[in-house]
Amino acid sequence: MVSVERAEAADFETFVRLAIVGAGAAGLTAALAAREAGAEEVVILERDAAPSGSTALSAGLVPAAGTRFQKEAGIEDGPELFAADIMRKAHDEPDADLVQRVAAASGPTVEWLADRFDLPFSLVADFSYPGHARRRMHGMPSRSGQELVDRLRQAAEDRGCDILCDSLVETLFVGADGRVTGLAFARPDGAGERLGVGALILACNGYGGNPALVAEHIPELSQALYSGHQGNRGEAILWGAAMGAKLRHLSGHQGHGSLAHPAGILLTWATITEGGFQVNVRGERFSDESRGYSEQAAEVLKQPEGIAYTIFDERIAAICRQFEDFRNLEAIHAVVSAATIEELAEKLKLPAETLGKTMRAFEAAKGPRRADARAGGGSPLDRAPGEDRFGRKLAGTPRLEAPFRAARVTGALFHTQGGLVVDGKARVLRADGTAISNLYAAGGAACGVSGAAASGYLSGNGLLTAVTLGRIAGEAAGGEA
Template sequence: MTAPAPHAWDAEVDVAVAGGGACGVMTALRAARDPGLTVAVFEKSTRDGCNAAISSGSLAAGGTRWQAAAGVEDSPRRHADDIIRAGGDEEWRPVVEALCAAAPDLVHWIADTGYPVELGLDMPRAGMAARRLHTDTGRLGGARLMRHLRGLLDGYGNAAFVDEAPVVDLVTGDGGVTGVAVSQNGVLQRVRARSVVLATDGFANNPALVGEHLPHLGTPFYGGVSTSTGDALGWALRLGARLRNMGAGLRSGLVVAGHGTRVSPALPFNGAVLVDRDGERFVDEESKGYSSMAGVLRRRPGERAAMVWDAAAMAATRESEMMRESLAAGAVRDCPTIEDLAGALGRTVEETERALTPLPGRRRLTAPYHLAWVTHGLLTTQGGLVIDPGGRVLDGAGRPIPGLYAGGGTACGLAGPHSDGYLSGNGLLSAFGMGWIIGNALAGR
């Protein structure tokens, strides 16, 4: 790239953010608190959505006031230890600890802006030593949260959210990044910026990159957004940036085959069992997170299995956004009797009863039953740019590239080198947390 002459700039801001999802909007909200800064968020397309908007909107944080009120003992350090234990990436601990330290503050702040937050005591997850998922009352999901945050950004006179204006490249000069090239209405514009933040999400919808880095996933159902094409990775690599943990993704073993909706991750903790096409129960359901369960399902006959649960489990989970969507889509089959369930599974009653035998310490499912055939899917990627705990993009020698930051799906995530290391809430923690850290630093707070 060639740095444009000063008169070639079409606009100038202090902070240019590429991507208007969770990381980008949080960065802008925190940076815009400094009235001396001008901030512009360039979004590829809100019509196509962002991964935060199609998520459950669950915010993982250890040491919050909701946990204290509920008598849940937790802390940022305990949260970080759980993530490192699951992913096995001790080298990434400084970034993990920075994000976990920011998590309680950002969840408190979101609530204090008027967003209705509660602790999900009914949301147990594999790998978590404490209940630490915070959600909106009503369980309406990530779209509600993103609408709220983008609405807050509208209240800042020194910030602009520019839709249908994808960043298409970085502009460099003076030994660092000096701005961005933006395509708007078919016209290429160069925007000068003192700081550029890459928050353009991962590469899960880029078949070439997925084929290069994630061939071991096979052909999963894709459950992410169309805009996750990993464009920013190439821009940063040309400047000497490094990539890390590119073989990891956020997977789901809870995708309902033929529908594309998902069932609740809390079902296994309420007694649900998985039965494969041969009528075999093949896994301890509580031992696997939904990302690692995807790998297990890929190895089963037909790459699918039946999730079976009863009325008690349904009552405990049906108000989650995922369950509401699956029920509305007709993705759940009701089986009033064990004979009906056996018929749905294509097994005898005796085989079905054997498959439903509870593991030690677990309760026995009772009629009526519910069933959904689930398969494995890819939601987003977890590999990305190497950053420091402040979100600065690092080059091959470990030095910050001047003027360049990254977070969310563009930066290396928290799953470690394998998808099995993903814990529920890691994605939004990476996105909102790094946006919080970068935005605060840019505002000098």
């Protein structure tokens, strides 16, 4: 049972200088930064049998601006442009100072992890993500979040950080002066332990695994599949609320309109950005897919049966194969192949005539205005060249060519973006704006930079705040410890 209770530092028999709740990307990055800042003792408490969290369920891609990896690819980028992209996508809702802080920290943090801890980052240089003016996604060789977690865990263990798995933190203790004094956690056998702390970092992600909180704050996705970590129960915001902390943008979240169904594996959005499209069970398109995969989740769920089919081709599939998830989907035959659009319709059990019209209209919108664009509905004079009837900009997009590929998908909730408001040192702020001096938050526990709606999520925002705020919190808390 999540709770906050009163206790003073002298009430604890066992004490640690710095404790971190959560061993995902945020917690492990924080631990590494704390050790570098001089913390002699760092204990990470992880509820699972091994570190994983939402990071392990993602593609493990961290957006970062101005890195040497970009420069090697001939890409000019910088924090200012990155921050502008974040603010534009989030409708200027996030705190501008926080956005500037994480954008400026992104490049140095990725290079620090690469240089100091041998994380083999490389740039995704062959396609762009929605909303990013530059190609700035950095990931592990497998393009797998599990690999990112595993390498961070190994680095933390190599540097003397203690990771206590199967340790579910349930209670935080606060002294009369408002500082956190300790915590209590439970073991799988039900045994409980108490631990006094000098400083505490909350890196336990958001509340996507708590149906009651999802229904309260994101009712439109209350019946959607949750594809994040089931352990994300919202402890950080519940503790924060009990301590009088300031909470913001709790309705903010990342959805995804491309979760393979029923496989439950993410189909990369490169299928769309490289020139693919989505149809419903009637074989009809229903939206501008290019706006972003987060807001597309609700669009897909509005369709009959909450199902869509992503249509692409072999050229796009070749790009997607750099992602382990896509290779896994092909291995289980969740990606359907066909030599013609008619054969594809038959395999997907979609009406062939409608799917054919939809395909012709979509392809026509990629070039000059043509009469056959009427197949998509409306007059070709109603829209600009290179734009379809939903307003999707398609000029210059490569045409789809046989053999064609498709996957059955649904919309899902991936993780929440709102949370505890933090200052420039990642310290948790009270409702009156003062800081709880020894309590820090990072990653999904902290209010992110996506604003209050799904449409505000810029690709990679989750891991962006995980590693940048993780490093900032670790440096500050490690120095205090």
